[in-house]
Amino acid sequence: MSWILTANDLSGVPAPLLSRCTIYEIPPPTPEQLPAIIQSLVSEFAVEFGLRPEFFRLDLGDVEALVGTYEQHRSVGV
Numbered sequence: 710m711s712w713i714l715t716a717n718d719l720s721g722v723p724a725p726l727l728s729r730c731t732i733y734e735i736p737p738p739t740p741e742q743l744p745a746i747i748q749s750l751v752s753e754f755a756v757e758f759g760l761r762p763e764f765f766r767l768d769l770g771d772v773e774a775l776v777g778t779y780e781q782h783r784s785v786g787v
Contacts (some may be wrong), residue, residue, distance in 0.1 A: 737783070743776045
């Protein structure tokens, strides 16, 4: 059996549990990576809601606004 645990902050994870885990730190996306991530999320939402992707897109200004506020919110959720 394998377990995958995720945490944004390890300070609250008990030491006995941490000692049994291999820790992989994944850095946050760079500003250059964010537009592709945002467009991918939008495409996934379109599929989830049964919309044709060409009718469910963000324009360049929307993407730039999300990228511009990423550091403040640490999220690109649309």
